Amino acid sequence: MAKKRTIRTIPQQRTPVREQDPAERAHNFAEVNCGYTEAEALLEAERCLFCPDPVCVAGCPVGIDIPAFIERISAKDVHGAYDAIGRTNLLPAVCGRVCPQETQCEGRCIVGDTLEPVAIGRLERFVGDRAIAEGWANLPHIEPNGRRVGIVGSGPAGMACAADMAKAGCEVTVFEAFHEPGGVLRYGIPDFRLPNAVIDAEIANLRRLGVKFQCNTLVGRLFTIAQMISEMDYDAVFIGTGAGYPAMLGVPGDSLNGVLSANELLTRCNLMRARDFPAYDTPIPLGRHVAVVGAGNTAMDAMRVSLRLGAQNVTCVYRRTKAECPARAEEVHHAEQEGVVFKWLTAPVEVLGDDQGNVRGMRCIAMELGAPDKSGRARPVPIPGSEHEIACDEVVFAIGTNANPIIGQTSRMRLDKRGYIETDADLATSMAGVFAGGDIVTGAATVIEAMGAGRRAARSMKAYLGISEPGCSLDAATIFGIQASERNFARIRCA
Numbered sequence: 001m002a003k004k005r006t007i008r009t010i011p012q013q014r015t016p017v018r019e020q021d022p023a024e025r026a027h028n029f030a031e032v033n034c035g036y037t038e039a040e041a042l043l044e045a046e047r048c049l050f051c052p053d054p055v056c057v058a059g060c061p062v063g064i065d066i067p068a069f070i071e072r073i074s075a076k077d078v079h080g081a082y083d084a085i086g087r088t089n090l091l092p093a094v095c096g097r098v099c100p101q102e103t104q105c106e107g108r109c110i111v112g113d114t115l116e117p118v119a120i121g122r123l124e125r126f127v128g129d130r131a132i133a134e135g136w137a138n139l140p141h142i143e144p145n146g147r148r149v150g151i152v153g154s155g156p157a158g159m160a161c162a163a164d165m166a167k168a169g170c171e172v173t174v175f176e177a178f179h180e181p182g183g184v185l186r187y188g189i190p191d192f193r194l195p196n197a198v199i200d201a202e203i204a205n206l207r208r209l210g211v212k213f214q215c216n217t218l219v220g221r222l223f224t225i226a227q228m229i230s231e232m233d234y235d236a237v238f239i240g241t242g243a244g245y246p247a248m249l250g251v252p253g254d255s256l257n258g259v260l261s262a263n264e265l266l267t268r269c270n271l272m273r274a275r276d277f278p279a280y281d282t283p284i285p286l287g288r289h290v291a292v293v294g295a296g297n298t299a300m301d302a303m304r305v306s307l308r309l310g311a312q313n314v315t316c317v318y319r320r321t322k323a324e325c326p327a328r329a330e331e332v333h334h335a336e337q338e339g340v341v342f343k344w345l346t347a348p349v350e351v352l353g354d355d356q357g358n359v360r361g362m363r364c365i366a367m368e369l370g371a372p373d374k375s376g377r378a379r380p381v382p383i384p385g386s387e388h389e390i391a392c393d394e395v396v397f398a399i400g401t402n403a404n405p406i407i408g409q410t411s412r413m414r415l416d417k418r419g420y421i422e423t424d425a426d427l428a429t430s431m432a433g434v435f436a437g438g439d440i441v442t443g444a445a446t447v448i449e450a451m452g453a454g455r456r457a458a459r460s461m462k463a464y465l466g467i468s469e470p471g472c473s474l475d476a477a478t479i480f481g482i483q484a485s486e487r488n489f490a491r492i493r494c495a
Contacts, residue, residue, distance in 0.1 A: 014044070026307045029190065048111075061446070085124060092127055095128075106120050139209065153242060154182060156451045158238065161437070165458050176213060184244065190269065193301070248261065249397055289315075290393075293397050293399060299396075317346050317364060348362050361392055365383065413436075441453065
């Protein structure tokens, strides 16, 4: 029997991960974080205490059995670790890179009460990368049940829902408005954080399950949700279109040439390959002095992309302090290393233009922190007489997103006052047979939270379609595996 681990017997230092040199990486799109080698992963796995009541699992939105997969790494059974993760998460190489583990699983880690927490995200990425390199996939036996399911949106929520419905035996088709699947993973996250090759590999596993992808298909314009149910014969539909409609600040001058949203910048650069212009003919504004408004992960991506596109200097303008910054600490650290200048407690009040209608600067005002607002963070309050100008020729707004409006405009689904789709506790919408989850329901959230919503919706869809969950035991309440309450009933479709 292995000796019980304690805080005193495990490695005291978190295993560092190799990274590209900041001076080099600020000029290329290669991945910053190089990932663990097997030796590094084994060393970090030694830091897990294998708690009898693993609170880290409760911190994971999809409930990965974290001690189980780390135990398999320790036993040098990486395939077993992949199987353990795959029971609840089909995108380990993605989630290991972009999930905010510091506020989720690692934020709950018992080791973190005394030392740095176990690097759960880095270990998950190690397993996911090994699976991609060696072509592993969890492909269960699938018995077709004749049900047809439509998924609107190929982001993390849609992919998670599609996988579970395909495993249940449904014929699944994913409709994607863009020309490549992946949703926000593809258009919103740069290659230096999440390479497209990783997204492609994970999507290939979905195709192996039988999931079909139909790109260049804008649901709500080519056909409606109601038509999917009534005319296209889908038995159930899941909507995971995200919240990709950018928010602008609404200050004077925000329509000048050289003002754009972070969503537009990142979509052009990542999905449409504007970074490779002129090899790809997608145009993109190229500022020499760029100001990015906001300090979330999207803002960090926009700033670091701007550097790689050739900006001489990039400035982050944020109305609160670094302590309230919503971006991951690692992303802020990387941006600082690469030369981004941060102007904390600063808010824009006007974008300034020249005679040609181009951006020449931005007028800002200094802020101080007051009483907490509804979010619980200290409210920024303007300091009278502190207005000043920042010289820039491009302004990027990264201050959040709104609900994609097309589905709401073209269906009779009930929406909330912000335009997001209303659902019940089972993620069912006001239209029979239609479910929704992810950012289009909650507003902007994390990749793993969207995946959790997709899986939760899949469970509700299976219940709606009368598909029993696997693993049904043959106890006294069942006959041949059929629940007593389901005997002598058949589902029919009424005209």
